[in-house]
Amino acid sequence: MKKSLITLAVLAASGAAMAQSSVTLYGVADAGVGKIKYGSGGTTPGNDASNKVEFQSGSMMNNGNSRIGVRGVEDLGGGLKAGFNFESGLDLDDGAALGSGGGFWGRAANMWLGGGWGTLKLGRTLHxxxxxxxxxxxxxxxxYSVVANTxxxxxxxxxxxxSQFSYQTPTMGGFSAELGYIFKADNGxxxxxxxxxxxxNGPIGVGLAAHKQKNGKLGYGVGAKYTFGNFALAASYxxxxxxxxGFSLGGSANFGAFTLTAxxxxDTRNQMGKKxxxxxxxxxxxxxKRTFVYGALLRLDSTNxxxxxxxxxF
Incomplete structure (x- = not known):
């Protein structure tokens, strides 16, 4: 009887410990057909070229890149958590790995610590x-975002x-901020x-960002979106x-399962050519909830x- 009670206690303690730590496998499968005239070869956005309709995976005219990733989190107690995220791109054309950073885990390879004070993240990540x-x-x-491609x-x-170190504040009343930094030894x-x-917060979303490399030019962007009913309007500079x-202006309308976006x-300035x-x-x-079909037409720098x-x- 005592042995049974001890066994049950150990199993209960083990279950509690396991409940405090989790690992999740996730991913995206995205493929289609399309025609890309912008760019001069390759398979990354802004670097594509074809005068024929062909299979598209990881291209400028896919909604997103196919990928597979694993992420985990552990509750350390006292409101402190630790986690990680590894993510690899996948070409559905031939099954090859697409590492946007040059490596297998080119989409993400980072770990983080977080709590009520915010989150500290270290490694390769979205900035x-x-x-x-x-x-x-x-x-x-x-x-195929026209804002991102322009x-x-x-x-x-x-x-x-x-090689980024970043700190993100906790969200307070809808407000948050994040600072990322890369040491010079890690960036040429x-x-x-x-x-x-x-x-x-609610129907309003506003984002302001700026970035600069030593001996480089300042880059920045500010944008806002307002959602009302089945419609949304967005603008940015x-x-x-x-x-x-330059600036952007657009809107979207949602009718049940169908969404249309324009x-x-x-350009207000373009050093590389005409506006x-x-x-x-x-x-x-x-x-x-997890699967959708899409069609997109992108007019980009005089190309269709x-x-x-x-x-x-998944």
Missing amino acids: PSFYSMATWELTGAAN FGFAGNPSPRNS GNARWDVNAIYA NDKEKLRR DVTR YTNGLLEAKYALS NYGLGVRHN
Whole structure:
């Protein structure tokens, strides 16, 4: 009887410990067909080229990149938690790994500590500028986002940083902020910082971000979104490190499972050439909470690009 009680106590304690720690496998499968005229080869947004309709995976005209990842969190007690996130890209064309950072875990490779005081994150991760744009951008930062393809992510050309130390404040009344920093030894001799300030509460989402590399140009972006009923309106102003700056204006309408989005950008300055007016038209139909089909037409710097696809989140 005593042995049985001891065994039950050990199992109960083990179950409690296991309940305090969890690991989750997740991912995205996204594939379709499309035609891309913008760019000059490769498979990354802004670097595609084809004059033929072909299979699309991880391209500018997919809603997102296919990926598989693992994340975990452990409750350390006293309100303190520790966690990690590893994420790898996947090309559904041939099954190859797509590491946007050059490695297998190129999409994410980081760990963090968090509590009531905020969250400290270390490693490769999406930077503060990305999260600022994601607060108000209408497509959910899709690959074919006209804002991201024109001005980057709040003026930042890429969505991720490697070797980043970042601190995010707790959310207070809808307000939060994050500061990311990369030491010069980890960034080719040039230290880099990236910061955001976000307000997201009810129908209003506002994001402000700025970033700069030593000996580089300041980049920044500010945007806002207002949702009312089945409709949303968004506008922004972005400066892509003095190379390109301008504004965006768009709206979306939701009718049950169907969502239609239109977004337009306009250059006010473009060091690389003429000033462009770019536009996106996106249609999505939800087959379930985790699966939807989509179609998008992107007018980007005098080129017409389009794609049809399906995305499943798991």
